[in-house]
Amino acid sequence: KILAKSVGPTGQEVRLRNKKMQRRIIVIIMTDFVCWVPFITICFLHHADIIDARSLYITFSIIFLPINAVINPLLYDDDTAILKALKSISTHFNSLRELRRCLLKSQNKRENSTAVEIQSIAASP
Secondary structure, X not given: OOOOOOOOOOHHHHHXXXXXXXXXXXXXXXXXXXXXXXXXXXXXXXXXXXXXOHHHHHHHHHHHHHHHHHHHHHHHOOOOHHHHHHHHHHHHHHHHHHHHHHHHHHHHHHHHHHHHHHHHHHHOO
């Protein structure tokens, strides 16, 4: 009797993949929000005759909306070099933060042991 072994992803791998996809979707939504909501707000205010936004349309169409057009392909592509570089920087930053935490913990232990030594010396006759 031969038992078949599953070759599919484990539950942990699926959860990790889903978490990465959720982060990517959040970033895509946030960049679209940041690029489009100001433009939509200006359009609404202009059409409600609250402001005259004719000069702002040019600014938005030349600066803000192309930024979104440039960012989106980078966010949608899984093999983007920029995203890999940002991930590498993030990993490096987290490593430095962990190193700092360990050094501070070590320094606190030394300070505490020095304080105990000073107290024991002061307490001795």
